[in-house]
Amino acid sequence: MTHAISRRAVLRAAIGAGIASPLLAGCGALTPASSRPGALSVHTQLSGAVAGARVFSDAVATYERRFARTVALLKNGSDLPIVFETSSLAGAEADVALVNLQGRTLSWTGLGATIPVTRLLDDWGLRDKIIPEAVAEWTDGSGNVRAFPFTRTNWPVSFNTRLLDEAGVGIPTTSDELIAAAQALRAKGIGPVTVGGSDWSGQKLFLQIIQGFLTAEESKKVFASGKLSESAGAVAGVEHFVELRDAGVFIDNVQGYTSDSELTQFNTGKAAIVPAMSSALAKVPAERAKEVTVGGWPKPSRGGVLDHPSVIQSYNGHGIWISENGAKKLDLVEPFVKYLYSDEVTDAMILGSGRDMSRVTGTLSTDFPLVAQASRLTAAQVSPVMLPDLTIPQSAFEPMIQATATAYGPVSVERIVDVFEKAYATA
Amino acid sequence: MARTALRPLRDRVGSITSGALAWIYCALLVVPLYYFVVSSFKDNEQIFESPLALPGTWDFSNFGTAIDQAELVLAVANSVITTVAALVLTLLLALPASFALARSNGRLGRFVENIFALGFLIPSFAALFPTFLLAAALGLFHSRTFVVFLLPATALPLSIVILTSFMRAIPRELEEAASMDGASALQVLRQVYLPICVPGIATVLLLNFLSFWNAYLYPLILIGPDTAQRTIQVALPTLKVDAGTDYGVLMAGTLFTLLPVYLVYTVLQRQMQRALISGAVKG
Numbered sequence: 001m002t003h004a005i006s007r008r009a010v011l012r013a014a015i016g017a018g019i020a021s022p023l024l025a026g027c028g029a030l031t032p033a034s035s036r037p038g039a040l041s042v043h044t045q046l047s048g049a050v051a052g053a054r055v056f057s058d059a060v061a062t063y064e065r066r067f068a069r070t071v072a073l074l075k076n077g078s079d080l081p082i083v084f085e086t087s088s089l090a091g092a093e094a095d096v097a098l099v100n101l102q103g104r105t106l107s108w109t110g111l112g113a114t115i116p117v118t119r120l121l122d123d124w125g126l127r128d129k130i131i132p133e134a135v136a137e138w139t140d141g142s143g144n145v146r147a148f149p150f151t152r153t154n155w156p157v158s159f160n161t162r163l164l165d166e167a168g169v170g171i172p173t174t175s176d177e178l179i180a181a182a183q184a185l186r187a188k189g190i191g192p193v194t195v196g197g198s199d200w201s202g203q204k205l206f207l208q209i210i211q212g213f214l215t216a217e218e219s220k221k222v223f224a225s226g227k228l229s230e231s232a233g234a235v236a237g238v239e240h241f242v243e244l245r246d247a248g249v250f251i252d253n254v255q256g257y258t259s260d261s262e263l264t265q266f267n268t269g270k271a272a273i274v275p276a277m278s279s280a281l282a283k284v285p286a287e288r289a290k291e292v293t294v295g296g297w298p299k300p301s302r303g304g305v306l307d308h309p310s311v312i313q314s315y316n317g318h319g320i321w322i323s324e325n326g327a328k329k330l331d332l333v334e335p336f337v338k339y340l341y342s343d344e345v346t347d348a349m350i351l352g353s354g355r356d357m358s359r360v361t362g363t364l365s366t367d368f369p370l371v372a373q374a375s376r377l378t379a380a381q382v383s384p385v386m387l388p389d390l391t392i393p394q395s396a397f398e399p400m401i402q403a404t405a406t407a408y409g410p411v412s413v414e415r416i417v418d419v420f421e422k423a424y425a426t427a
Numbered sequence: 428m429a430r431t432a433l434r435p436l437r438d439r440v441g442s443i444t445s446g447a448l449a450w451i452y453c454a455l456l457v458v459p460l461y462y463f464v465v466s467s468f469k470d471n472e473q474i475f476e477s478p479l480a481l482p483g484t485w486d487f488s489n490f491g492t493a494i495d496q497a498e499l500v501l502a503v504a505n506s507v508i509t510t511v512a513a514l515v516l517t518l519l520l521a522l523p524a525s526f527a528l529a530r531s532n533g534r535l536g537r538f539v540e541n542i543f544a545l546g547f548l549i550p551s552f553a554a555l556f557p558t559f560l561l562a563a564a565l566g567l568f569h570s571r572t573f574v575v576f577l578l579p580a581t582a583l584p585l586s587i588v589i590l591t592s593f594m595r596a597i598p599r600e601l602e603e604a605a606s607m608d609g610a611s612a613l614q615v616l617r618q619v620y621l622p623i624c625v626p627g628i629a630t631v632l633l634l635n636f637l638s639f640w641n642a643y644l645y646p647l648i649l650i651g652p653d654t655a656q657r658t659i660q661v662a663l664p665t666l667k668v669d670a671g672t673d674y675g676v677l678m679a680g681t682l683f684t685l686l687p688v689y690l691v692y693t694v695l696q697r698q699m700q701r702a703l704i705s706g707a708v709k710g
Contacts, residue, residue: 050665075498076665077665092568267472
């Protein structure tokens with residue numbers, strides 16, 4: 001009996017692999033830098049295809065060369081919090097983590113997984129370098145600053161003026177204008193507002209629209225408790241959302257779209273309006289960016305609490321968190337964090353990747369015109385509303401997204417309120 | 428006469444139906460693969476505008492971007508190390524165990540075989556936390572070593588069931604003849620059983636390769652995010668971002684990671700098909 005693979009070949013392969021594996025494992029590139037003495041391990045979400053990842057890793061490489069230090073970059077995407085937490089349980093977490101404040105990370109400082117940086121802000125001379133509102137947003141209920149605010153985000157609305165011109169309408173600033181614009185766009189076969197109805201991007205817009213009828217304090221209360229029915233403003237906001245939805249403001253089948261597909265719809269000219277955060281605006285192709293004007297979400301024509309179209313403005317980008325392990329080597333953490341707040345790194349992040357930074361700076365993005373436009377929006381043009389992530393309880397975060405996804409379908413106001421409240425109750 | 432005239436017609440209808448179903452099945456497999464390959468040469472606009480059209484240019488820049496952004500070369504090296512080491516360990520453990528079980532006629536052998544089969548009942552999610560605690564207790568957390576030991580443990584039940592069934596089909600006379608010539612048990616395994624079990628070994632290798640190569644959760648938690656150690660399945664998701672994923676780059680990166688799978692499948696598929704068709708082995 002003969003076989004294509006002989007016994008000898010199998011044995012050779014097995015022995016070869018057995019010898020090669022440890023040899024390969026010994027290669028320098030495959031040896032963890034974090035295991036080297038004196039190394040600082042930095043666990044970052046600024047990695048892969050995320051805007052600013054390349055600029056950040058280049059900045060870290062420069063730091064290593066210039067100061068003869070070793071920094072091990074550990075990289076994850078949205079799975080960073082769970083990896084950090086399990087590492088923390090084993091006492092093997094990175095010294096520093098760069099991750100945003102949302103869901104699981106809200107409880108890190110309270111649980112002792114990371115240390116408050118309140119005192120370090122002053123000791124390291126960073127307080128004056130960081131926008132005060134950013135520090136305030138990163139401060140928890142006990143007065144502890146959870147982490148150093150690093151990047152921030154604007155959440156403006158982008159309008160494709162070429163498509164609006166084609167439909168014979170201008171940039172809408174009120175809900176009546178928006179409905180009229182949507183009808184004109186539809187008549188020309190152009191999608192009006194595109195948004196990821198099935199995910200967090202749809203959730204953000206839903207909550208932004210509701211905030212048209214809520215003061216900042218009311219918003220915090222409603223998003224913390226989830227009790228829409230107990231707030232007349234919140235119910236009015238949901239009614240307004242349904243009015244817009246039923247008037248055809250959103251593209252068809254919006255319930256099935258995601259944050260990725262909304263941008264693709266906009267970037268390919270299939271839809272004229274998209275609410276998107278500034279890091280996503282950095283990815284709008286230059287040709288499309290020429291046709292785009294950045295503004296706010298049209299304010300309610302009747303009722304409501306806003307003077308201007310709304311924009312979500314938040315300092316909740318990536319924060320620089322110090323773990324329990326990092327607290328034991330603050331002598332290594334301090335120069336690294338100070339370096340990240342240098343003019344050099346701030347400018348590189350803004351100019352090289354279009355990131356909005358929490359560092360006080362006058363630098364504006366040049367190669368990312370939409371990000372720059374968003375940064376230039378003033379209080380006379382737009383009314384800022386809050387990013388609800390900070391007030392939504394961790395356990396309600398995912399269930400609430402499912403609830404808001406329901407709102408983009410053909411359901412009544414009562415049903416939306418009911419599903420929303422149940423998401424909090426069952427979380 | 429009417430019956431005989433009908434039979435060829437029925438055969439023809441059956442043949443056409445089965446042929447049509449085979450082509451539909453083939454299309455179901457080929458169309459997504461085609462979409463996947465052509466998309467890796469396009470940008471988002473082309474992917475969404477004309478998903479099934481051929482790319483305007485066969486530009487490999489998406490591959491370069493994916494490899495660069497997610498550091499895929501390092502990740503592939505780590506996956507190769509982890510997968511190959513785990514496969515070698517699996518065979519080193521499964522072959523003698525299966526040999527012993529195949530030759531055993533007693534109750535103890537059946538009991539041990541059932542113990543191995545119990546492994547099928549443990550859901551992988553349920554084992555994650557105790558496994559994590561074990562890794563931490565052994566000081567092997569955030570290392571490839573622990574995963575190299577863990578993966579064979581998860582693969583042994585299926586590997587032993589397959590190899591034991593192959594070895595049971597080998598006529599006892601061959602072993603007796605070798606023993607009469609003075610062969611030890613190890614020599615019988617090496618010189619009698621192993622050559623005959625090559626299709627079974629290939630099957631075990633292929634199935635476990637796919638499982639080890641595609642493992643995500645355990646390497647994510649146990650090996651961790653250090654680029655010097657993380658495997659391909661942990662590195663690849665960093666190409667997906669919250670807003671504005673470049674699907675051409677993501678597809679290119681995924682295609683790059685599939686090349687080793689294709690190579691291994693090409694090498695082992697004939698042996699695996701032989702094993703599946705024969706179901707048993709002749710000496």
